[in-house]
Amino acid sequence: MNESSGKPAPKPNRMSAIMPTYNRMDVAFERGEGVYLFDDQGKRHLDFLAGIAVNALGHCHPHLVKTLQKQAETLWHTSNIYRIPHQERLAERLVEASFADSIFFTNSGVEAVECAMKLARKFHYDAGNEGRYRIITFSNAFHGRSLATIAAAGKEKLTRGFGPMPEGFDIVPFADIRAVRKAITAETAAIMLEPVQGEGGVYPFPAEKLQELRRIADEEGLLLILDEIQCGMARSGKLFAFEWAGITPDIVAAAKGIGGGFPLGACMARAGVAESLSVGSHGTTFGGNPLAMAVGNAVLDEILKPGFMAHVTDMSALLFTGLNELKAHYPGLIRGVRGLGLMIGIEFTIPVRPIILDLLGEGFLAGAAGENVLRLLPPLIIEPEHVDDALAALDAAIQRAAES
Numbered sequence: 001m002n003e004s005s006g007k008p009a010p011k012p013n014r015m016s017a018i019m020p021t022y023n024r025m026d027v028a029f030e031r032g033e034g035v036y037l038f039d040d041q042g043k044r045h046l047d048f049l050a051g052i053a054v055n056a057l058g059h060c061h062p063h064l065v066k067t068l069q070k071q072a073e074t075l076w077h078t079s080n081i082y083r084i085p086h087q088e089r090l091a092e093r094l095v096e097a098s099f100a101d102s103i104f105f106t107n108s109g110v111e112a113v114e115c116a117m118k119l120a121r122k123f124h125y126d127a128g129n130e131g132r133y134r135i136i137t138f139s140n141a142f143h144g145r146s147l148a149t150i151a152a153a154g155k156e157k158l159t160r161g162f163g164p165m166p167e168g169f170d171i172v173p174f175a176d177i178r179a180v181r182k183a184i185t186a187e188t189a190a191i192m193l194e195p196v197q198g199e200g201g202v203y204p205f206p207a208e209k210l211q212e213l214r215r216i217a218d219e220e221g222l223l224l225i226l227d228e229i230q231c232g233m234a235r236s237g238k239l240f241a242f243e244w245a246g247i248t249p250d251i252v253a254a255a256k257g258i259g260g261g262f263p264l265g266a267c268m269a270r271a272g273v274a275e276s277l278s279v280g281s282h283g284t285t286f287g288g289n290p291l292a293m294a295v296g297n298a299v300l301d302e303i304l305k306p307g308f309m310a311h312v313t314d315m316s317a318l319l320f321t322g323l324n325e326l327k328a329h330y331p332g333l334i335r336g337v338r339g340l341g342l343m344i345g346i347e348f349t350i351p352v353r354p355i356i357l358d359l360l361g362e363g364f365l366a367g368a369a370g371e372n373v374l375r376l377l378p379p380l381i382i383e384p385e386h387v388d389d390a391l392a393a394l395d396a397a398i399q400r401a402a403e404s
């Protein structure tokens with residue numbers, strides 16, 4: 001501090017006050033309404049990225065707004081050293097609606113995965129198998145940005161410069177079941193995967209292979225951990241994407257859509273496993289606080305309404321039909337269309353960033369997943385007219401890319 005002025009001394013090298021972790025697009029949004037965002041120039045954008053699968057109910061959904069306003073006037077935060085009725089209610093409802101018997105709430109996806117991995121280790125420890133701590137993961141995965149989760153994914157792009165990495169991950173090629181069998185040792189605790197890889201390029205894990213992993217986990221006494229942070233919470237057309245494979249996991253990490261834009265995550269587990277997070281073994285200051293839990297309950301009110309999942313599946317079918325027509329129309333540019341529900345990747349033969357910037361100029365928001373995959377994660381409340389508008393915007397942008 002500069003004593004005389006009371007202001008800090010001027011800094012010699014001014015840099016951005018925000019750490020330079022993102023190559024941000026030059027647009028700032030001021031307001032959101034349903035499937036639309038409005039930027040600070042007043043321009044309207046059709047949002048087919050939804051904050052990367054977060055705004056599952058679109059922007060400023062009236063029920064979420066009302067719930068948050070009411071809760072803001074009532075109670076924000078207490079502590080997990082007290083009972084939190086909204087938390088109990090959300091946990092009971094999620095248990096009622098899913099495979100899980102017990103839930104730990106977090107503020108983010110990465111914390112939910114950390115909790116899942118800690119739980120898997122503790123489960124084996126409690127069973128007297130302290131030496132079982134390793135987790136088998138798949139190449140091209142994404143599980144978050146903590147030291148343990150970048151080690152779990154193993155990708156050089158995530159880990160470079162941050163070593164040494166925490167120990168205990170065996171990474172095998174995507175969906176390679178023989179490699180999984182070979183990687184299992186007396187030290188293996190769990191297998192962890194995304195039922196649909198998101199950041200890695202929107203790759204659904206084949207259902208029959210997921211079933212095989214379940215059998216292997218049972219035979220070997222391993223836990224099956226699913227990272228449903230992106231593909232869960234109705235995005236696939238079911239509450240969780242694994243339901244399409246008809247299997248039951250042991251632990252699931254959820255986040256993104258679960259709070260509809262409020263920071264919220266959950267580590268969900270079945271009975272027989274969840275008990276291992278015993279009193280004092282794990283904790284969180286913010287996780288599961290009254291504000292977050294009120295909003296989480298409001299999100300669930302909407303997602304669990306009859307017909308919600310069917311709507312997601314219907315919109316998905318419309319989008320896939322249109323996108324496959326685009327693929328047929330531009331075989332030189334579009335290599336494939338894949339995904340599940342409203343989590344869709346369009347693989348191009350060219351880098352997609354220029355296409356995304358072009359679409360941004362036209363008021364259509366899409367994302368990338370790697371170099372060549374354009375990713376669509378629209379709000380789950382889109383209607384057929386939004387699908388039509390999206391397909392028209394994509395068609396025009398691909399046409400321009402073809403001409404350039």
Ligand SMILES: *Cc1c(COP(=O)(O)O)cnc(C)c1O
Nearest residue numbers: 108109110142143144198229230
């Ligand atoms: C986004 C994501 C995460 C990390 O979630 P954060 O909230 O950013 O910590 C982990 N796993 C998957 C599959 C994700 O899509």
